[in-house]
Amino acid sequence: MNSKLPHLETTIFTVMSQLANQHQAINLAQGFPDFEPHSSLIESLNYYSYQNYNQYAPMIGVEKLRNFIAQKVERFHHAIYHPEQEITITNGASQAIFTAIASIIEKGDEVIIFEPAYDLYKPAVEMFGGVVQPIQLKYPDYQIDFEELKQKVTSNTKLVIFNNPNNPSGKIFTADDLIQIESILKDQNCYIISDEVYEHMTFDGKEHQSFARIPSLKERTFITASFGKLCHVTGWKVGYVLAGAALMKEFRKVHQFNVFCVHTPSQYAIADYLDDENNYLELNDFFQQKRDYFVKGLSTTKFEMIPAEGTYFVSASYKNYSPLDDKSFAQQLTIDHKVATIPFSAFYHDALNEHVIRFCFAKQEETLDAALERLNRL
Numbered sequence: 001m002n003s004k005l006p007h008l009e010t011t012i013f014t015v016m017s018q019l020a021n022q023h024q025a026i027n028l029a030q031g032f033p034d035f036e037p038h039s040s041l042i043e044s045l046n047y048y049s050y051q052n053y054n055q056y057a058p059m060i061g062v063e064k065l066r067n068f069i070a071q072k073v074e075r076f077h078h079a080i081y082h083p084e085q086e087i088t089i090t091n092g093a094s095q096a097i098f099t100a101i102a103s104i105i106e107k108g109d110e111v112i113i114f115e116p117a118y119d120l121y122k123p124a125v126e127m128f129g130g131v132v133q134p135i136q137l138k139y140p141d142y143q144i145d146f147e148e149l150k151q152k153v154t155s156n157t158k159l160v161i162f163n164n165p166n167n168p169s170g171k172i173f174t175a176d177d178l179i180q181i182e183s184i185l186k187d188q189n190c191y192i193i194s195d196e197v198y199e200h201m202t203f204d205g206k207e208h209q210s211f212a213r214i215p216s217l218k219e220r221t222f223i224t225a226s227f228g229k230l231c232h233v234t235g236w237k238v239g240y241v242l243a244g245a246a247l248m249k250e251f252r253k254v255h256q257f258n259v260f261c262v263h264t265p266s267q268y269a270i271a272d273y274l275d276d277e278n279n280y281l282e283l284n285d286f287f288q289q290k291r292d293y294f295v296k297g298l299s300t301t302k303f304e305m306i307p308a309e310g311t312y313f314v315s316a317s318y319k320n321y322s323p324l325d326d327k328s329f330a331q332q333l334t335i336d337h338k339v340a341t342i343p344f345s346a347f348y349h350d351a352l353n354e355h356v357i358r359f360c361f362a363k364q365e366e367t368l369d370a371a372l373e374r375l376n377r378l
């Protein structure tokens, strides 16, 4: 068979979760909570299923949910996105990102990606013939080198993919960073995807800076988000995309035949649940407490922590433990010590090995305790 993607391997999240299951390891690898979502959300899902909200939802998403998103973006970022023309509900942020890429990328288009990068971006670009131009965010502070960005953005650049708060580094880019990006891109013709799935997981009083705050680029920017993260239901795969009306029109041309619409009762249930703003405003404190607990528990180990400003991941160099490459180390940690993590090389086009692994701390205290106990015995 002539594979379209001959070099692509199974995503690291599947690989490490399978390995964790096979060896009964604690799974701090793939990013998902191991605690229950709020019971009111589950009750609401049941309610809408029993009330027969079981047929196709509107192609662009349930109105109540789109209205909620429009109000939230206006409230937090003072930006106006029209719920009919500029907001679409998607099958998670993944489909939003993939469909956005499908709607604009043609053969030979250059796409700038900041690495370490979420593993979906590069293959999605390449599937449509795009060529990735990576820019490395350097260990340990993962700041953007704006001079390099200036040099790499050319008339061939079709798209820049930006992720804030950043998975896997835990970095939060500031208002000033966004302004610098704006000044570099304003005279260019390229599009932007700003992947903001961790927008409500920011710590130590740091505020999320959405690309919605850059109105001069609105007509060229897709902003993607995930209710899986916001409501602790990663398995529901509901997210959304914001874009200027003309750009959204192109997005929907693909979306309508790619998925048509998203699971109906979930959309109603999420809209009801988020009516209570505490259900998402409390996330910063909730996850900050988990981060602090986990990082404190690791302070007695020889891991060198990379500060996590946001997301539900924290990463660390393990070089005081082992000279192994990060994939081998993560495998050994899973098999021999029963704690699964993600090796950072999975987030680089050239599998760069910096002896760093990523832990997901979106777990119950008992899970974190058990993992910490094992990690402290290393």
Ligand code: PMP
Pocket (backbone or CB within 6 Å): 031, 091, 092, 093, 094, 095, 118, 163, 167, 195, 197, 225, 226, 227, 228, 229, 234, 237, 238, 239
């Ligand atoms: N972008 C980033 C940075 C992610 O970490 C994830 C994983 N949640 C996604 C996109 C995909 O989100 P979803 O599960 O809603 O498809």
Ligand code: GLN
Pocket (backbone or CB within 6 Å): 011, 013, 014, 029, 030, 031, 032, 167
């Ligand atoms: N976003 C999750 C992570 O970074 C994983 C999503 C997936 O498994 N595809 O761990």
